[in-house]
Amino acid sequence: MKKTGKFITIEGTDGSGKSTQIELLKDYFNExxxxxxxxxxPGSTEIGEKIRSLxxxxxxxxxxDETEALLYAACRIQLVxxxxxxxxxxxxxxxxxxxxxxxxxxxxxxRGLGQEKIESINSFAIEKCMPDITLFFNLPPEKGILxxxxxxxxxxxxxEGLSFHNKVYNGYLSLAxxxxxxxxxxxxxxxxxxxxxxxKNIIDAMR
Ligand code: TYD
Numbered sequence: 001m002k003k004t005g006k007f008i009t010i011e012g013t014d015g016s017g018k019s020t021q022i023e024l025l026k027d028y029f030n031e032x033x034x035x036x037x038x039x040x041x042p043g044s045t046e047i048g049e050k051i052r053s054l055x056x057x058x059x060x061x062x063x064x065d066e067t068e069a070l071l072y073a074a075c076r077i078q079l080v081x082x083x084x085x086x087x088x089x090x091x092x093x094x095x096x097x098x099x100x101x102x103x104x105x106x107x108x109x110x111r112g113l114g115q116e117k118i119e120s121i122n123s124f125a126i127e128k129c130m131p132d133i134t135l136f137f138n139l140p141p142e143k144g145i146l147x148x149x150x151x152x153x154x155x156x157x158x159x160e161g162l163s164f165h166n167k168v169y170n171g172y173l174s175l176a177x178x179x180x181x182x183x184x185x186x187x188x189x190x191x192x193x194x195x196x197x198x199x200k201n202i203i204d205a206m207r
Contacts, residue, residue, distance in 0.1 A: 003088035006206065007129070009099040012137030013169050014158050015144030016188045017195065021137065022097055024196045025203070029093070037087045040097035042075040045082045051075040056155040063156075065111040069118060072103050073125040080129050088129075100126060101134060101175050101183070106157065109171025110164050133206055135199060136176050137188035141165035 012018050022038065029036045043052040054060065055071050076099070087094050100122045108118040141162060148158055176183045186198045 003085065003129075004091040005088035006093045006133075007084065007088055007131045008093065008095045008203070008206075009101065009131040009134045010095065010097050010137070011099070011101045011105075011134055011172065011183075012188060013105075013139060013141045013144045013165055013172065015141075015146070015148035016137035016139040017147070017192070018097060018137055020192055021135075021196060021199055022095065024192075025095065025199060028200060028203075034093060036093040036095055037083065038095045038097070039079060039083055041079065041099060041102065042072055043079075045075075045078045048075045048078045051078075056157065058154075058156050058159065060156060065107065065113055068111065069103060069107040069113055069121060072107065073121045076100065076103075076122070077125040077127075080126055085127075085129060096131075099131060099134075101136075101172070104175060105168045105171035109174070110160070110168040112167070115171075131182065133202065134179075134183045135202060136172060136183050136185045137195070138172070138176075138185045139188035141169050143189065 010018050010022060026036075026038060041048075042055055043049045051071050051074060055063075055068060055075075079096075084094050084096065100118075103122060104115050104118050107113050108115040145158075145162065145165060148154060176185045184202050186195060186202075188195055190198075
């Protein structure tokens with residue numbers, strides 16, 4: 001079946017303020033009576049949530065980078081088939097907190113597995129289901145990590161050092177530079193309300 005809905009993904013380094021903006025976007029869609037399905041990666045399906053705990057568990061220090069990349073991809077295809085594609089086929093808007101760009105940035109650049117390998121694993125996993133638009137919350141990691149440290153107990157990925165998160169950030173910058181039509185870069189260092197104005201402008205323009 002043809003997908004007629006709109007697929008929006010949200011990306012950024014840890015602590016870039018995605019979660020706050022996603023909550024504001026939910027409220028906005030409610031206000032304008034737009035039905036939208038909100039999901040997050042890794043997770044959002046019963047099987048995906050189990051894979052999520054496995055990936056993010058701080059006890060799993062022996063996990064290889066390749067295992068990590070494959071688990072994220074496994075989690076993704078479960079979500080694509082169970083929720084994303086069916087919703088898009090019904091003409092709904094789907095907003096996904098992180099998607100394949102996260103794997104390219106974190107596993108490809110951060111872990112150093114390379115963009116090509118991650119793209120090839122994921123071409124199998126996502127069956128050509130690419131976002132129509134991606135909002136990239138652009139915030140240098142040293143600022144993001146500070147925000148996270150103040151918020152909660154850090155998971156296995158967040159516990160990685162600043163040099164890892166800098167590689168991830170560079171991955172995002174490179175993806176944004178080579179996918180200018182799809183990836184909209186938003187300055188996430190601005191105050192929350194101002195950041196959301198940018199989000200709203202981009203979302204309104206795509207309707
Ligand atoms: P989460 O608590 O959802 O973080 P955030 O609120 O920043 O999205 O944890 C998800 C973590 O998994 C986050 O550190 C990014 C990482 N991740 C990858 O490394 N690769 C991926 O493909 C995805 C989807 C996430």
